[in-house]
Amino acid sequence: MHQLILNNFALHVALAPHEQEQALAFFQLREVKKRTWLLHAGKNGRYIYFVKSGCLRMLYTDKSGEEHNIGFYPENWWVCDIVSFFNEKPASNAIQTLENSEVYYISLPQLETLFQTIPKFERFFRILTQNGFELYQRRITSQLYKSAEERYLEFRKCHPGLEQRIAQKHIASYLGITPAFLSMMRKESRV
């Protein structure tokens, strides 16, 4: 039942069976309907989420009210506004479900207790933070220095099959282009 998250832990730390059970007890699991806000910009990001099923997005809303998708988080991905969560301050970004989803979540006090109980998790979340950093850096560098076509191919490589699951407008917003331009690129890439 909890195999997906246990396999995910196993990517970076080796846990004994009793540690797996201990760790799981710190997480809660909930079902979330499509288009639910799990974090509003300006509020404190109180949880780190692990996606068991479904798909979430993180987005930035600029001063003019326009949304910019920062990333998509389908099953087996972790998502949180790292800066807000660990520093307990208002989030720059928001998090919303794009599909009916099941998510595990953990609060900062629970996470600190988990670190004390099973110190290996310091390592796990250090690596997760590094990976988040890498994604974010790649995202920014792509936005600044790569063409829309290159960004589109990167997105498809990073998330095989996801393109069929989420609205065109969300992918376009992630790529920083109009839906019409995305549609044109899609047609061309089929050739």
Added chain:
Amino acid sequence: MHQLILNNFALHVALAPHEQEQALAFFQLREVKKRTWLLHAGKNGRYIYFVKSGCLRMLYTDKSGEEHNIGFYPENWWVCDIVSFFNEKPASNAIQTLENSEVYYISLPQLETLFQTIPKFERFFRILTQNGFELYQRRITSQLYKSAEERYLEFRKCHPGLEQRIAQKHIASYLGITPAFLSMMRKESRV
């Protein structure tokens, strides 16, 4: 002699005196002349640096060969291309000294041994990675959504006194403006 780095450790982890000595043994210290490249883009970032004195910069060089300063790292700052260092792959960014500097440095194998010897350092470097993430995120968000004036004031707040130590062209490159525009802003902010 090593008080600056020990005080820096103490910001996030409590070390017994024998642990302080143990930890220091994993770091090496070197003097570096002004304008020395500590990391070239495309090479693996083999070290994390802690600046004891002097000042470093991290920069991105775009396809047209133009340099974009990502950040400045004077005494008491840590600097490394996090993605390159932890994943042992070519760096997107380069690191150069802007002044004659003294830096502590540690390699990934040494760091892994330090984690085994004093597991508290997992926590220290997790927090350091989070702080790096925050800086990077703030840098990007500022670049996209704030005015040059706001960015200039943020820079002065983050690095009091640094403006007098480094060349105008480097600050302008960090702010994403021309040196002439920076000079104009400086005159206005004196009023």
